[in-house]
Amino acid sequence: MSDDxxxxxxDQRHEPDPEFRAALEHRIAAIVAGSDPGSVTKPRxxxxxxLEPTRTQSGPRQRxxxxxxxxxxxxxxxxxxxxxxxxxxxxxTAPADTPIPSPLEEPSPDEVADARSLGDYVPGIGPTEVTxxxxxxxxxxxxxxxxxxxxxxxxxxxxxGLLGEADDLVLSALDDRMFVASPASLSQDSSRALPAWLxxxxxxxxxxxxxxxxxxxxDSAEQVLALPALHPVRLGQRFLPRVxxxxxxxxxxxxxxxxxxxxxxxxxxxxxxxxxxxxPNDGDVGLAYTDDGGASWTDVELxxxxxxxxxxxxxxxxxxxxxxxxVAVAPxxxxxxxxxxxxxxxxxxxxxxxxxxxxxxxxxLFVMDERLVFAxxxxxxxxDLFVSNSDSDWSRLQRVEDPPDSAYPATGINFNKGFSVxxxxxxxxxxSDEQPIFSTDLSDWWSIPSLRDVSRGPDE
Amino acid sequence: xxxxxxxxVPVEDPGGFVDVYKRTVTDVYSYLASxxxxxxxxxxxxxxxxxxxxxxVAAGEVVDVAWLIGVARHKLVDHWRAQARxxxxxxxxxxxxxxxxxxxxxxxxxGAAGVVLAGLSPTYRAALVLRHVDGLSVAAVADYLGRSVExxxxxxxxxRAAFRxxxxxxxx
Numbered sequence: 001m002s003d004d005x006x007x008x009x010x011d012q013r014h015e016p017d018p019e020f021r022a023a024l025e026h027r028i029a030a031i032v033a034g035s036d037p038g039s040v041t042k043p044r045x046x047x048x049x050x051l052e053p054t055r056t057q058s059g060p061r062q063r064x065x066x067x068x069x070x071x072x073x074x075x076x077x078x079x080x081x082x083x084x085x086x087x088x089x090x091x092x093t094a095p096a097d098t099p100i101p102s103p104l105e106e107p108s109p110d111e112v113a114d115a116r117s118l119g120d121y122v123p124g125i126g127p128t129e130v131t132x133x134x135x136x137x138x139x140x141x142x143x144x145x146x147x148x149x150x151x152x153x154x155x156x157x158x159x160x161g162l163l164g165e166a167d168d169l170v171l172s173a174l175d176d177r178m179f180v181a182s183p184a185s186l187s188q189d190s191s192r193a194l195p196a197w198l199x200x201x202x203x204x205x206x207x208x209x210x211x212x213x214x215x216x217x218x219d220s221a222e223q224v225l226a227l228p229a230l231h232p233v234r235l236g237q238r239f240l241p242r243v244x245x246x247x248x249x250x251x252x253x254x255x256x257x258x259x260x261x262x263x264x265x266x267x268x269x270x271x272x273x274x275x276x277x278x279x280p281n282d283g284d285v286g287l288a289y290t291d292d293g294g295a296s297w298t299d300v301e302l303x304x305x306x307x308x309x310x311x312x313x314x315x316x317x318x319x320x321x322x323x324x325x326x327v328a329v330a331p332x333x334x335x336x337x338x339x340x341x342x343x344x345x346x347x348x349x350x351x352x353x354x355x356x357x358x359x360x361x362x363x364x365l366f367v368m369d370e371r372l373v374f375a376x377x378x379x380x381x382x383x384d385l386f387v388s389n390s391d392s393d394w395s396r397l398q399r400v401e402d403p404p405d406s407a408y409p410a411t412g413i414n415f416n417k418g419f420s421v422x423x424x425x426x427x428x429x430x431x432s433d434e435q436p437i438f439s440t441d442l443s444d445w446w447s448i449p450s451l452r453d454v455s456r457g458p459d460e
Numbered sequence: 461x462x463x464x465x466x467x468x469v470p471v472e473d474p475g476g477f478v479d480v481y482k483r484t485v486t487d488v489y490s491y492l493a494s495x496x497x498x499x500x501x502x503x504x505x506x507x508x509x510x511x512x513x514x515x516x517v518a519a520g521e522v523v524d525v526a527w528l529i530g531v532a533r534h535k536l537v538d539h540w541r542a543q544a545r546x547x548x549x550x551x552x553x554x555x556x557x558x559x560x561x562x563x564x565x566x567x568x569x570x571g572a573a574g575v576v577l578a579g580l581s582p583t584y585r586a587a588l589v590l591r592h593v594d595g596l597s598v599a600a601v602a603d604y605l606g607r608s609v610e611x612x613x614x615x616x617x618x619x620r621a622a623f624r625x626x627x628x629x630x631x632x
Contacts, residue, residue: 005620007592010574013486014493020503021485024510029478031514041504 103207103249104200107161115147115160127171129179135201137179139169148181150201159204163197174224177202180209180244180251182226196226196251198244209244215255218274218293222246225254225274241276255294261285266320267366273347275322284309285318287327287348300348302329305340321365321372326394328354328365328372341365341374343394352395356386372397477517481510484525491532495589496539497578505535533594537604540582576626584619591616 016024023040030037107115128138135152145165151158163169163181172180182196196209218225226244241254256276264277264285275289278299284307287300301307306318306329321328328343329351341354356374364375370391386397488509493502509532513523577585583605590601602612 005588005592005623007573007577007588008595010577011494011593012490014490014502016485016489016503016506017499024485024507025478025481027507028481028510028514031511032475032477032518034518036511039507041500041507 103198103209104203104205105207106203106205107159111162112160114144115149115162117142117144127169127181129171129173135177137171137173137181137199137201139163139171139181141169146181148199148206150179150199150204152201161199161204161206163206172226174226174244180226182242182251196242198249207249209249209251212250212252214252215294216243216245216252217255217295218243219295220245220247223293226251241274257288257297260288264318264320266322267364268320268322269367273322273324275320275327277318277320287320287329289322289347298347300327302348303342303351303353306331306342319365321367323367323370326370326372326392328374328394330365330374341397343372345392345394354395354397356397477514477523480513480523480525480528484528485510487525488528488532491529492536494574495536495593497574501539505532505539508535533590533604536589537586540586543582573627576623579626580619580622583615584622587612587615587619588623 020040027037027040128136135150137148137150139146139148141147144162146163146169148161148163149158150161169181169183172182174180177200179199179201180196181199196211197206198209199206216223223243223245226242241256243252243254244250245252254274257278259278259280261277261279264287266275266277268275273289273291274294275287276297278286278288280286280299284302286302286307288297289300290297302318308318319330325347326343326345327348328341330341341356342351343354344351356376366373366375372388372394374386374397376386386399388394389396389398485506489502489506492505492509493499496502496505509528512531513528516527517523577588580588586605587601590596590604591598596604598612598616599609601616602609605612605615
């Protein structure tokens with residue numbers, strides 16, 4: 001069939017259901033009047049609150065501001081928390097002076113049965129995270145909702161559980177044992193914001209984290225940056241790094257400047273220097289970093305070819321990988337913009353261009369063992385994988401020869417696995433023929449030694 | 461593409477957006493329902509479009525029907541993108557059956573071109589709809605899908621072949 005295929009005949013007039021039409025009109029009128037009664041197509045899952053961080057002042061270049069945690073803010077936060085409908089968590093309403101118990105609990109037998117009934121957990125199908133100690137959590141979805149399986153490469157014990165409903169989940173390892181599963185993106189409809197779950201990979205217990213609107217600066221070792229990697233871009237939303245606070249088992253937005261841009265996807269380790277995307281004065285998109293957990297930020301300009309007005313960002317996506325002073329930037333999913341990779345070894349003061357032929361497709365950047373990993377592909381296919389020669393010099397990349405199929409994706413669904421598998425330079429995943437579960441192994445399916453060879457060279 | 465109602469007056473006050481909604485909701489819904497073939501999804505995406513529009517207007521931005529259709533197209537591509545991820549996630553062969561199919565389809569095209577389209581993978585569906593229903597250039601389709609023009613050409617070629625095979629099969 002030639003290119004002149006004409007399918008315009010399917011383009012017909014359809015009258016919306018009168019009830020839907022009237023309900024949506026009511027909602028639209030409410031929104032423009034300053035309130036939002038919520039979705040008209042689905043009942044609300046849980047009562048939630050707007051997750052937009054508080055806007056704060058920002059300066060043109062170097063700015064330093066402290067986040068005020070005054071009495072008023074505390075009072076507001078307390079009022080918000082007490083009005084939330086929390087998912088089956090008795091401790092959520094405990095008095096402030098009562099020790100807050102861990103939110104973890106055993107899945108019920110029915111829940112485990114439902115989770116197991118989803119069938120085999122096949123590598124590459126659901127988000128998976130593996131830690132350096134080779135414990136893992138893998139997610140997959142089914143009619144009952146999102147299920148998980150946890151375990152360790154060093155133990156035959158596996159655990160199953162069910163997480164409820166979500167459109168698309170991502171998984172983050174908080175440490176070598178604890179994981180967070182959360183919606184891949186925040187709904188534009190605040191009434192549909194979904195919960196995040198904490199999962200213990202050793203015991204298989206799980207519990208809901210409470211969303212709290214109040215932004216926080218990471219000022220405690222008990223606070224961990226969660227979901228630092230992918231946040232799919234949606235119109236009108238901003239990049240929102242999230243912090244898991246173990247002190248009260250909440251998940252909160254990190255305090256960010258008022259011009260923080262969610263459209264910039266940043267992969268970075270969850271501690272130390274933290275990077276975000278920005279658009280100062282609604283102008284060109286840039287970056288900013290903090291060395292004090294979000295209390296103050298330093299602005300960084302993107303390389304000229306990637307400096308785009310923020311209004312174009314939904315179409316001109318920018319991906320970033322960063323750790324310490326090393327930062328790399330590339331466009332994603334836009335063949336119309338400069339496809340080069342830019343790297344900096346001085347926190348964005350100067351940029352080098354890395355000559356990598358991307359073929360004009362989408363790209364991902366992430367940090368693996370302090371090295372830069374550059375994956376080229378798109379939402380529907382996989383491409384090439386490049387790795388920096390060393391952890392200190394990101395300007396020299398080498399193509400990984402013959403990576404296994406689906407081992408590195410260019411989309412969020414497998415991104416965490418790709419990152420996690422290589423994060424510590426160890427481990428791989430394979431499907432056991434005896435048990436329909438994930439396990440980890442050092443010798444099969446994903447060949448990490450090929451990455452090691454890149455950094456060490458053949459004679460070392 | 462089917463012609464839209466001539467609502468081109470930009471809205472500069474939030475209250476006026478309700479009038480724009482009344483005048484364009486059928487256009488936006490029709491655009492989406494024709495392409496997704498699923499009433500519930502069409503309603504959900506329609507809602508998303510107008511919520512974004514309302515927020516845009518509330519923020520002092522100007523909105524018109526062309527802008528709304530542009531948002532609808534983005535929503536459509538996002539929907540198919542998510543569907544493609546979901547397909548991979550479930551690792552199941554999708555059924556051509558869909559719930560709540562828009563009833564008018566059968567009457568419009570007994571040859572079931574729309575049904576055949578709905579039975580294709582989200583990737584193919586997105587490419588074919590953008591190119592052969594919306595009439596976008598290959599470069600524009602590539603932009604929406606986030607692929608190179610060359611890669612998009614290949615997808616379109618494969619999508620047309622898949623459509624032809626299923627379409628011919630459905631008419632035997």
